[in-house]
Amino acid sequence: MDFLVRVDASRAYDLPADDRKDVIEQERVRGRELMAEGVLRHFWRLPGKRANIGVWTVADADALEEVLDSLPIRPYADIDVTPLATHPMVAAAKAAHP
């Protein structure tokens, strides 16, 4: 199941410079793992914001919460979650070109 997830990390920028650096570096490591696992499939920076938005693919809301809880940036992040349903045209396209 897909979720649209917006992660605003503005509060991480209130940390002392060294702590912030550490958190961001750890976050990147965890992010690469999630990309490799196919969880974090598409994501973008929102220009002008300290936030990214992306599509996360997990089994369900429990799995999403577990993954979000594993993010080093979690304590400093404001996160908005939108559940996504498969569009019938996308399903049809996949059926045609499996």
Place this chain on the structure above:
Amino acid sequence: MDFLVRVDASRAYDLPADDRKDVIEQERVRGRELMAEGVLRHFWRLPGKRANIGVWTVADADALEEVLDSLPIRPYADIDVTPLATHPMVAAAKAAHP
């Protein structure tokens, strides 16, 4: 997976009286089916509103969309959906008293 779903049927009250009656009757029939299937597990009226709020249990967002699309009231309903994750204390209680 559970979703909190708020269904506002205000627009159904703009229908001619007979059509409205039909839609509401059909909706009740469908509602009873969903209760019997364990999909619509808990729901309430919001006092003063033409809306109900409830917990719907389905496999994922695709299944939820399919169920919502089967509602006779759908064309007249404004629906808000919030995904819910299992609370660890509820999981612990279920594990203790399975």
Place this chain on the structure above:
Amino acid sequence: MDFLVRVDASRAYDLPADDRKDVIEQERVRGRELMAEGVLRHFWRLPGKRANIGVWTVADADALEEVLDSLPIRPYADIDVTPLATHPMVAAAKAAHP
């Protein structure tokens, strides 16, 4: 009477680590009591949030305020309360299968 209650505990995460741990542990103890008493009947985590949402069953608003005031997390919680009325279909189902 049922209330839908959303408890956002974000501010507890600004506490020093030891205080936060204490508050969360005390909150869990109180939560288990409220579950045992049938007050806190259904509740969930909101994925990505430091918040839970649930259905609380008490006599009335006075009893709800008393229970909420007993929560160790109360000083750090932003709480939203929505009163719920019994849905006639639920009442009918209970009457049929008492």
Place this chain on the structure above:
Amino acid sequence: MDFLVRVDASRAYDLPADDRKDVIEQERVRGRELMAEGVLRHFWRLPGKRANIGVWTVADADALEEVLDSLPIRPYADIDVTPLATHPMVAAAKAAHP
């Protein structure tokens, strides 16, 4: 239990003049009954609005919904409901001067 209830009847003013007159007259009759029953205890016009706000005293949310559903203006009303808890200072004053 007390509820603060805001009833916005703007949509009644879209009715044909005769229907509107009928609804408003019926509403006044029902309002006087509710005042006599001690349900509608305090209420006011909101200046500039087609709305009133007041304190309604009923057993619980089910009773409130039942009363609101009995209002002739209900189909044309947008209603907001806020549950109220007894203030300890009011309780103390009542205890002192019962």
Place this chain on the structure above:
Amino acid sequence: MDFLVRVDASRAYDLPADDRKDVIEQERVRGRELMAEGVLRHFWRLPGKRANIGVWTVADADALEEVLDSLPIRPYADIDVTPLATHPMVAAAKAAHP
């Protein structure tokens, strides 16, 4: 003239415990005076909030501001004020039972 006044005292809970206790005790003393003077006629706790809502009866907005400025909690309070007009049905009831 009546005003609906919502007083949110959340910020008082950021004070050191002793200061907070003092402010709340002083506020109660002032509240009892205002009740005795017939200014603070009806008020309630909002369940889950650090706020109360009530009906204040004063000559006009100047008198209201003067009274609100006399509250010990004022520096820590977020206050919302709504002017209220007499409802014709209430006026009629008073005329009938003066």
Place this chain on the structure above:
Amino acid sequence: MDFLVRVDASRAYDLPADDRKDVIEQERVRGRELMAEGVLRHFWRLPGKRANIGVWTVADADALEEVLDSLPIRPYADIDVTPLATHPMVAAAKAAHP
């Protein structure tokens, strides 16, 4: 007592052209009366809007509601009312130059 009153007459522009003209002409007549009576003391157009904003001077909220109810545009107007209190610097200036 002064009130800041915003009158949005957008809905009058949905009337048939002749009715709209009539209402606007009647509104101007009533407006000139209110200016002559010192009720409508200062008012402005909000550029780009079908709305005006102004300062209305009346005894209290009851008098304001009565005046607003006398406006021919009332059925088509969305009105927002803000109570105003005398600023101490204005009071001081008036005391110095009565």
Place this chain on the structure above:
Amino acid sequence: MDFLVRVDASRAYDLPADDRKDVIEQERVRGRELMAEGVLRHFWRLPGKRANIGVWTVADADALEEVLDSLPIRPYADIDVTPLATHPMVAAAKAAHP
């Protein structure tokens, strides 16, 4: 350049049934073209809504407006557009696995 685009087609459901059917069928044809052209790369239904959300890849805002203007559903659609910037981690991943 990528844009996150939310297309709410609720107003199409106010059309007469035949017109609506036509518009939706035409929209699907156009949608398949945009998928084939690589413009409409990822999109989903929002459960409970008459809306979809997706990622559109075009040269710039002019190209986006041109594409949106080509949608048969455009006259009935409320569209929200968010510009997206490449995330450095995605850029790095693409550089590593071109």
Place this chain on the structure above:
Amino acid sequence: MDFLVRVDASRAYDLPADDRKDVIEQERVRGRELMAEGVLRHFWRLPGKRANIGVWTVADADALEEVLDSLPIRPYADIDVTPLATHPMVAAAKAAHP
């Protein structure tokens, strides 16, 4: 003086096709006049919207209201106006390169 003006013409799209065409054609004629007069200096389409946003240069709010009132689209437009002040860096640049 400059104003940022957002003109949303969505309601013009509810007109019968011929009327809409007329209004849009008349609006373009008037727009070209305002461009030639230096009033409408910069403006853009908002992608996905039936709206434009631009910078209008006029003497003051009275002149702006007069110009906006001359727009054929005015009865169908929702207009938002933001006053703009010269930025000191722009003033300095103009002083250096008059």
Place this chain on the structure above:
Amino acid sequence: MDFLVRVDASRAYDLPADDRKDVIEQERVRGRELMAEGVLRHFWRLPGKRANIGVWTVADADALEEVLDSLPIRPYADIDVTPLATHPMVAAAKAAHP
């Protein structure tokens, strides 16, 4: 040209008592100057708020920004500005009684 200006000085109340006193005293001096110059023509306290609202008369937005920047309270103030256009009825009244 007139502007409606709302000045919320809440943040000044976070200053140490002596600094706050100084700022408020300086603000009053500046306010009296602006009243004498005819800039600050009408203003009021908003009951319950740490804010005033008033009508400021200046040449244009540049002059307004310059005047607002001269306020000692500026660093602690949240300011909202609304441009006002002369109402034709006010213009007519002035023409009749110049």
Place this chain on the structure above:
Amino acid sequence: MDFLVRVDASRAYDLPADDRKDVIEQERVRGRELMAEGVLRHFWRLPGKRANIGVWTVADADALEEVLDSLPIRPYADIDVTPLATHPMVAAAKAAHP
């Protein structure tokens, strides 16, 4: 491609006086560079706000993010970005007077 960008620098005013001065001076230097490069083409102060609004011309959202990230004020700025599409009337005017 053009973007409307609103930069609110309120948080820079929480910095110690010397740091704030430094950041603002560095920001002006960077601003002059961006003006010289044709990136920052039009911008204004928003009267009463610690914010400016302007039109930024860059290749796309990636280029915009890169430029915004180069601003010394970035860590203290709240930035809102709106993509702009060429208006057909502006395109026509440019084609006529290239």
